[in-house]
Amino acid sequence: MPHTPPPVDDVLAAIAERFGPLESTVFRDQTSLIVPEPQSLELLGFLKSRGFDLLVDVTCVDYLEYRGAKHRYGLVYLLASTTTNQRLTVRVFVDDPVSPDEAGPTVRSVVGLWQAADWLEREVWDLFGIRFAGHPDLRRLVMPEEFTAHPLRKDYPLQGRGERHNFPVITRDHS
Amino acid sequence: MAVTASGGSGRIELPENVVVSRLDELANWCRKNSLWPMPFATACCGIELMATGASKHDLARFGAEVFRFSPRQCDLMIVAGRVVMKMLPVLQRIWQQMHEPKWCISMGACASTGGVFDTYAVVQGIDRFIPVDMYVPGCPPRPEQLIQAIIDLQDKIQREGTITGREFDTAGRQLRKRALVEADELLVVDAARNPNVQRQLSAAARRS
Numbered sequence: 001m002p003h004t005p006p007p008v009d010d011v012l013a014a015i016a017e018r019f020g021p022l023e024s025t026v027f028r029d030q031t032s033l034i035v036p037e038p039q040s041l042e043l044l045g046f047l048k049s050r051g052f053d054l055l056v057d058v059t060c061v062d063y064l065e066y067r068g069a070k071h072r073y074g075l076v077y078l079l080a081s082t083t084t085n086q087r088l089t090v091r092v093f094v095d096d097p098v099s100p101d102e103a104g105p106t107v108r109s110v111v112g113l114w115q116a117a118d119w120l121e122r123e124v125w126d127l128f129g130i131r132f133a134g135h136p137d138l139r140r141l142v143m144p145e146e147f148t149a150h151p152l153r154k155d156y157p158l159q160g161r162g163e164r165h166n167f168p169v170i171t172r173d174h175s
Numbered sequence: 176m177a178v179t180a181s182g183g184s185g186r187i188e189l190p191e192n193v194v195v196s197r198l199d200e201l202a203n204w205c206r207k208n209s210l211w212p213m214p215f216a217t218a219c220c221g222i223e224l225m226a227t228g229a230s231k232h233d234l235a236r237f238g239a240e241v242f243r244f245s246p247r248q249c250d251l252m253i254v255a256g257r258v259v260m261k262m263l264p265v266l267q268r269i270w271q272q273m274h275e276p277k278w279c280i281s282m283g284a285c286a287s288t289g290g291v292f293d294t295y296a297v298v299q300g301i302d303r304f305i306p307v308d309m310y311v312p313g314c315p316p317r318p319e320q321l322i323q324a325i326i327d328l329q330d331k332i333q334r335e336g337t338i339t340g341r342e343f344d345t346a347g348r349q350l351r352k353r354a355l356v357e358a359d360e361l362l363v364v365d366a367a368r369n370p371n372v373q374r375q376l377s378a379a380a381r382r383s
Contacts, residue, residue, distance in 0.1 A: 143260075143261070143296070144261050147260075149295075151295050151296070156295070157295070158293070158294055158295065159293055159294065159295060160294070160295025160296075161295075163260065163295060164260055164295060164296065164297065164298055164299065165299075165303070167260075167263055167264070167267070167298075167303075167304050168267070168304070169303065169304055170267050170271065170304060170305045170306070171306060172306050172343040172344070173343075173344065
């Protein structure tokens with residue numbers, strides 16, 4: 001028999017009381033909550049104080065040219081409680097800045113809440129180019145340091161822009 | 176050793192148990208039968224590489240079972256698996272740390288061409304950036320195929336090797352692979368935004 005996590009109705013009620021009505025969806029007994037970006041840090045801090053002590057994952061989806069999408073990027077925070085076994089998905093949507101002078105899409109870092117977010121946010125920065133304000137060490141995680149693009153964005157070509165050819169050639173007379 | 180000159184004819188008579196050869200031949204014979212592989216195993220080809228060295232396939236039969244994990248002790252690099260952008264500088268450094276004479280086997284589809292991983296992160300064949308002596312097809316190749324490659328490499332060493340490694344200095348060995356010429360065209364795409372690519376391009380312009 002498949003395991004279903006306990007319902008999170010009590011959490012949603014507490015959130016509605018504190019932050020007002022937020023959009024939420026349920027798919028196969030798993031609840032996700034859509035949070036506006038300015039409220040995200042406060043809400044995630046509130047969830048931690050409500051017992052969501054485990055940050056399972058932070059990742060991102062690029063909704064470029066996605067049917068019906070209202071925003072470009074959708075961050076995903078997967079939370080769990082090790083005491084009540086409840087699970088909750090928090091979605092935060094961000095967009096590219098309107099003017100090209102501004103820095104790229106930015107959300108606030110949750111490293112202060114969960115230390116686990118350190119590398120997870122670095123990975124999202126590396127692959128999607130979303131900045132995490134307040135992150136202590138926002139460097140690339142998986143791509144080489146000198147890499148200039150964010151390759152999991154949908155407008156980045158699968159075969160790259162020639163970076164993989166960008167190495168010195170060692171022939172027999174070099175060695 | 177009983178070497179006797181017979182009269183004034185200039186012929187040298189040797190006993191039956193003496194073989195005359197060139198020093199190159201002797202060096203090649205020693206080298207080909209004591210290849211010490213450097214296993215650069217990054218993926219599933221590495222598992223087949225281990226099977227090749229293990230008891231069933233027993234690479235020791237061909238004198239190449241002494242896997243060493245220090246490049247200073249090796250003369251045969253076996254690149255087994257895909258090489259990503261972040262790994263290629265490591266691969267080149269290890270190759271340069273190996274002593275001459277040295278050879279390289281590109282094992283499997285990924286090391287030779289990038290295989291199914293035609294993506295931004297994976298190098299499309301290690302021969303674009305380091306010299307390769309022998310390619311092994313397969314995904315991953317069976318141990319028999321790797322053993323065949325080592326036997327072929329032994330033949331190659333015996334056939335063209337020299338004690339001073341002159342065979343590595345021939346003009347043909349220095350030619351750029353056709354794939355590398357194509358790579359220069361690909362580089363143009365990102366030249367405007369990447370200073371590293373610009374350097375690579377200007378180096379290519381100086382060559383031609």
